[in-house]
Amino acid sequence: LSWLDRLDEARAFLELHARSHHANAPSFQRRWAEVRRALMRHGHYDHTPEELAFGAKLAWRNHAGCIGRLFWDSLLVRDRRNTSEPEAIFSDLCRHLEDATGDGRIRSIISIYPPMQPGRRPSYVESAQLIRYAGYLDEGGCVIGDRKAIEATRVAQSLGWNPPDRKGPFDILPVVIRDADERRHLFNLPSGLVREVPITHPHCPEIAAMGLRWYAVPVVSDMILTIGGIDYPCAPFNGFYMCTEIASRNFADRGRYDLLPKAARRLQLDPDSHETLWKDATLTELNRAVLHSYQAAGVTMVDHHTASDQFMQFLARESATGRRVSGDWTWLVPPQASSACEVFHHDMTDLRTVPNFYRSRGTDG
Amino acid sequence: LSWLDRLDEARAFLELHARSHHANAPSFQRRWAEVRRALMRHGHYDHTPEELAFGAKLAWRNHAGCIGRLFWDSLLVRDRRNTSEPEAIFSDLCRHLEDATGDGRIRSIISIYPPMQPGRRPSYVESAQLIRYAGYLDEGGCVIGDRKAIEATRVAQSLGWNPPDRKGPFDILPVVIRDADERRHLFNLPSGLVREVPITHPHCPEIAAMGLRWYAVPVVSDMILTIGGIDYPCAPFNGFYMCTEIASRNFADRGRYDLLPKAARRLQLDPDSHETLWKDATLTELNRAVLHSYQAAGVTMVDHHTASDQFMQFLARESATGRRVSGDWTWLVPPQASSACEVFHHDMTDLRTVPNFYRSRGTDG
Ligand code: HEM
Ligand code: HEM
Numbered sequence A, B: 001l002s003w004l005d006r007l008d009e010a011r012a013f014l015e016l017h018a019r020s021h022h023a024n025a026p027s028f029q030r031r032w033a034e035v036r037r038a039l040m041r042h043g044h045y046d047h048t049p050e051e052l053a054f055g056a057k058l059a060w061r062n063h064a065g066c067i068g069r070l071f072w073d074s075l076l077v078r079d080r081r082n083t084s085e086p087e088a089i090f091s092d093l094c095r096h097l098e099d100a101t102g103d104g105r106i107r108s109i110i111s112i113y114p115p116m117q118p119g120r121r122p123s124y125v126e127s128a129q130l131i132r133y134a135g136y137l138d139e140g141g142c143v144i145g146d147r148k149a150i151e152a153t154r155v156a157q158s159l160g161w162n163p164p165d166r167k168g169p170f171d172i173l174p175v176v177i178r179d180a181d182e183r184r185h186l187f188n189l190p191s192g193l194v195r196e197v198p199i200t201h202p203h204c205p206e207i208a209a210m211g212l213r214w215y216a217v218p219v220v221s222d223m224i225l226t227i228g229g230i231d232y233p234c235a236p237f238n239g240f241y242m243c244t245e246i247a248s249r250n251f252a253d254r255g256r257y258d259l260l261p262k263a264a265r266r267l268q269l270d271p272d273s274h275e276t277l278w279k280d281a282t283l284t285e286l287n288r289a290v291l292h293s294y295q296a297a298g299v300t301m302v303d304h305h306t307a308s309d310q311f312m313q314f315l316a317r318e319s320a321t322g323r324r325v326s327g328d329w330t331w332l333v334p335p336q337a338s339s340a341c342e343v344f345h346h347d348m349t350d351l352r353t354v355p356n357f358y359r360s361r362g363t364d365g
Helices: A003-020 A025-042 A049-062 A069-074 A086-101 A147-158 A243-250 A260-266 A278-297 A304-320 B003-020 B025-042 B049-062 B069-074 B086-101 B147-158 B243-250 B260-266 B278-297 B304-320
Strands: A076-079 A109-112 A135-137 A143-145 A175-178 A184-187 A196-198 A213-215 A224-227 A230-232 A356-358 B076-079 B109-112 B135-137 B143-145 B175-178 B184-187 B196-198 B213-215 B224-227 B230-232 B356-358
Touching: A003 A025, A003 A049, A049 A069, A049 A076, A049 A109, A049 A224, A049 A356, A069 A304, A076 A086, A086 A109, A086 A175, A086 A184, A135 A147, A143 A147, A147 A175, A196 A278, A243 A278, A260 A278, A278 B278, B003 B025, B003 B049, B049 B069, B049 B076, B049 B109, B049 B224, B049 B356, B069 B304, B076 B086, B086 B109, B086 B175, B086 B184, B135 B147, B143 B147, B147 B175, B196 B278, B243 B278, B260 B278
Parallel strands: A076 A109, B076 B109
Antiparallel strands: A135 A143, A175 A184, A196 A213, A224 A230, A224 A356, B135 B143, B175 B184, B196 B213, B224 B230, B224 B356
């Protein structure tokens, strides 16, 4: 962002904030004068706690790839701008995870640590999610665990992490946090903290016998939150899972656990010929298993049909307030029974509205 | 297209044609001089039969939305530029349909009728496909047949078409052809000509008892073929079906036959709660039924997994020849078991290369 863009975004955001909080014109003018002065002098300004909370909710509401946005206003915002060392951040994130998990009824939460400042990048989380399972590639080319985590697992090992003696498919990786000098720090999540759900199937015990499991709470930790021209590179957030994320993608993708052939055999489906549609049938059963297991465990999860309906409600509500909704069709449409989900039948554009979440400042920022 | 664009496209196309036919430089120069002169004098030029056939194949190869492009070079091109009256076009299209259907092993064919010329639009087919089933909306708001055809059915009736005494869900609509003066002509397809497949299920007789059927050959008839700056508004083409087109979309979409709840009940699935994933399971069974029925009838059909594999082969072959492939992800990815199809995992762009097929000159041309 150029200096002028930053100024523009700041003003647009403060206006939005003032309007939505029914602030009067003089109070907006006062705040804007203050922010403009700070930006001109230091290239930076500090959000008030209210601005921060409002901005984080808007970032969620604006993110084109998220189907769960009906609930944007219920986001719980933890203002942690005074927490800057890796150790302190990690132990605070443990609290975040605990609060989000609760008794299984998952709360959507974001924790926001110090922002970028001119010439100073603060600590940030390098791990893609707080909880991730390791992936091990052995000499024979066989993989145990999550193929997508092979590189992260290698990095963790090179930094001194020791996998369990018996490597398993669901070994939880340490969290990697970079400090302000780009040095990496490794932290192990206390074992009691990570709620996991063993995967069983409502009728097929052979699926349960596969010994699958997944964690309860996805905490995305590698995105940058941008609000009013200020970037927060360390702002991990969580929602709850939609079943297809685990069943149709994490378990089924060839670049992840690649479990379709194995699961098909256990379901007595013949994984030989495309025309039996064994992949389609297996995907449905894996989704049923995952939904069933989370329900049985009392852990919040949504199925893709309900999520699609809720997204349509979100669209309707937003339109009613006169706002245009950003949407990225390729992300929003579930990877399973796609055309049976209403969101499939709607055209969308990603307006790249700010506030928002970005993956990498290089390509999206 | 402006006059200059037309000239550019003509030259680019003739170069491609010459290169792929290993023509020598003088013969290309001769042809280009001739075409340029014709374009400057009459705003038009005539393709040679070889150019026409080559151009039609390229249009298929370039179309971003088609997953079946591995077979682009096998397209059979019927040069019918001397057939211009609606009656003659219709009876020739009956021959096209007969040849494409054959004994069930479907041939991919295109029939090309006279092109646009400056100030003169020739006859063209108004119907979206040669074969379409009627849709009737009764006073109570109930629909018999294909909801997407309600408007076309109304138009046909207003032009004098009489539906059968007992309206059914699979009444074949007449073909509407517009003559050069935009007058509509209606033609009934001879009943022996339209091969249809009754839909049965490999194990569930309740699905067969629904009395579903679909036609063997999809002949898309409302697209404009554009080659080297010349537009052919009447160039119906056919391939064969991919099972999801019928099972996941035509039968299942709420804007088409909306059969998911009815089929679910027949499969003893409970269409009440999203969480049973009854839609996913029903879609798989409908696809199985459609695949099974076409196979049993000896009518060519491809499943979405095989089609996706073939498309990946097409991508690889095209890359090997140094050509970039146009792709529209939202069209190419099957609406069923999407992420289990490899095409899901590839980024694509629609390069809008010509020759190509367009729906409407207003929006794409
Ligand atoms: C409340 C329940 C939620 C559900 C069911 C939900 C659902 C989803 C799904 C299915 C995806 C696509 C994931 C993928 O394909 O990899 C997604 C992406 C995303 N969601 Fe949500 N979400 C929820 C909460 C949240 C919250 C609380 C935030 C932020 C405050 C958020 C922001 C995002 C972002 C930024 C992405 C893109 C992630 C990426 O690029 O990897 N979501 N969401
Ligand atoms: C040989 C077997 C073929 C298969 C399996 C196939 C498959 C498909 C599929 C699944 C679609 C998407 C349809 C939809 O979602 O509505 C499509 C679209 C398309 N295909 Fe093919 N295709 C085949 C042959 C052809 C041929 C012979 C041509 C032209 C010469 C062609 C040109 C197109 C075009 C232009 C579209 C876009 C249609 C539209 O916009 O409505 N295809 N194809």
